Amino acid sequence: MSFYNTLSKYYDVVFKQEEKTTEFLLESLQKGDKVLDVACGTGIYSISLSKKGANVIGVDLDSTMIEKAKAKAKRGNFNIEFLQENMIDLKERFGEESFNIIFCIGNSIVHLECKEQIETVIKDYYEMLKEDGTLIIQIINYDRIIEHGITELPLIDRKEEGVKFIRKYEYSPSKEEIYFKTKIIVNENGSRETIEEDNVITLIPLLKDEMYNMFVKAGFKKIDIFGGFNKASYNLNSYALVVRARK
Known part of the structure; x- marks a missing residue:
């Protein structure tokens, strides 16, 4: 998926x-x-x-x-x-x-x-x-992100539903771009099977x-x-x- x-x-x-x-x-x-x-x-x-x-x-x-x-x-x-x-x-x-x-x-x-x-x-x-x-x-x-060198946003952790969403930033000053790296982790109802999907996109800060x-x-x-x-x-x-x- x-x-x-x-x-x-x-x-x-x-x-x-x-x-x-x-x-x-x-x-x-x-x-x-x-x-x-x-x-x-x-x-x-x-x-x-x-x-x-x-x-x-x-x-x-x-x-x-x-x-x-x-x-x-x-x-x-x-x-x-x-x-x-x-x-x-x-x-x-x-x-x-x-x-x-x-x-x-x-x-x-x-x-x-x-x-x-x-x-x-x-x-x-x-x-x-x-x-x-x-x-x-x-x-x-993005003023805050760049000024403070923030590299990740708070973890979204929906424990009841077994879903986590991880969000990280990598800022490129030379290109004035941010590489937004995300991962969704799903483990519903204590299932043995864990789904992990990664994505990277470019954002304009x-x-x-x-x-x-x-x-x-x-x-x-x-x-x-x-x-x-x-x-x-x-x-x-x-x-x-x-x-x-x-x-």
Whole structure:
């Protein structure tokens, strides 16, 4: 079983729904809003917003995630469209002024190839928003990672389900890239068989000021920066960087 097939199977165990994240997303929502969930995974937050009356489309590059999201929506009788799409192609796919809210969380946007591509995508999302629309992006606070030389993130250990998720960082200053090394270990119900899958991908360690400047350049008129979905003030030691901006 490949890494992403295994991860999709246990995605909702590893990345459990966070109440503060849901509350943060709902703050921008009005009933009937059209919402785009970029890098939606298995649709956890798409479903949460759909429950509150949003018209949601969820997109993800990984087909196994999308199939799982579709199955969850069908079981719960949620009218959500889940599509396998690349986040760089969404303006061409949906057109301008199509959504009231676009959000891309889970440290997803830094999976793009370079900072220039991230800047283009943020500009695309600006153009895809309706007037007064909201864009929300969340990533790891890479200012903290680089400043403190952090080489791994906290272990995710779901003892009851027998799942561990290990995450390590290797920063290359010369290339301005991070090699993100992950391992998922599964041992369900005390089984003798343990599943281990490894993966390595390249991330773009986007800094807070770089992100802010991209939002300004895109044309956003109100930009708020937080250190987490609890709306704590951002500082160098914040674990996350959350940007919420209005068109």
